[in-house]
Amino acid sequence: MKILYFYDPLCGWCFAFAGAVKQLKEKYPDWDFEIISGGMVRGVNEGPIGNMSSYILSALPRVEEMSGVKFGAAYREVLKDGTQNTSSVPPSKALAIVKKHFPEQQYSYAEAMQQAYYIEGQDLTSIETHKKLFADLGLPVELLENEFDSEEAMKLALEDFQFSANCGITGYPALVIQKGEEYFLAAKGYTSFEQLANVVDRIIE
Template identity: 25%
Template sequence: MVNRPHLVYFADPMCSWCWGFAPVIKAIRAEFADRLPIRLVLGGLRPGTTKPMDGAAKAGMRSHWDHVHTASGQMFDHKFFDRPVFIYDTEPACRAVVLARRDSMDLALDMLDAVHHAFYAENQDVTSTAVLAKIYASIDGDEAMFRNIFSDPELIAETRQDFYISQQTGVTGFPTLIAGTGADAAFSLVTQGYQGPQKILPALTTWWQRTEAEAVSP
């Protein structure tokens, strides 16, 4: 994938702005398909968090959700805020997407979208292994395999490597989308933060056309 035009998408399954950006990723996949594959890197928004959310944290999150809904139209289940205790550890959800990525990048993107939807639109606890296994099964993954592998140290290390890549790349927020033409070529920033499809798709089309023209020019 890295030796052809492609995108790299830095995201987290429990990032509300990434949920807002989910329709944009769907639109990119529909518009460009295999012409412009997407490499997914899990960012690690709050991996390893152990402290339960307090009232202030919930209030801040509610405000973020309202902003995302206004900007993107994505729906949120506010019954989440009725949970008496919730530990916002994003590592398990990231690890679940990394596991799906072992099968294919398309399955990883499907898993990311499914976890987003389960958490934000359905108030499912995506820090739970059992919940994540069911979500994996819902996208035609092997639930038994998921449960057997999910706690494997190599998978945990692979997930942490994604977090390291995000940090070393200088990504400071999600969603971040960059475009590149090959392993040794510089990347172009498409967006750091949410932008709607009306801005992203024309920008990508222009970049793609320029890249194709440069590839065939003498």
């Protein structure tokens, strides 16, 4: 059994869904687990967060009400200021480096990025943010510095984006259970842990 979690660090609903994913991992600690970066914000969608800040600010109350998560004051200030750059590519490269060298830390890193972004308002396109996250998790910062702008990191991130597309994932978060050679969509969009657990229980019966 394997959990495939399709995620994007710039997806607010993924931040809301993080608790359910963590509980699922804790319920099935022996299952394989992998995060697949979706590449939600890239190409023509990259640019200052001000391009989408009005929409995001209007959506935050609903996300908070449905999930119980709270977005930080610093993140709200980033939205109001509107100048911070947004792109899913740099954080997806950082996660790809973690997945390659420290796969057991991938969930912790994804969670750390969400805390840095949605609570502290840090810039996930900056290597300086990721250097701090590496240091906080006890990962080698020098490795990040050597690989962050490498062709390999970009290749791995793009492979995740392509795999997500090949699986027909068009929105985030999404969670798939792999049972042998079969794949089952367990969550599409925000789902509570209770709902998720019920679906997974039916899959494994």
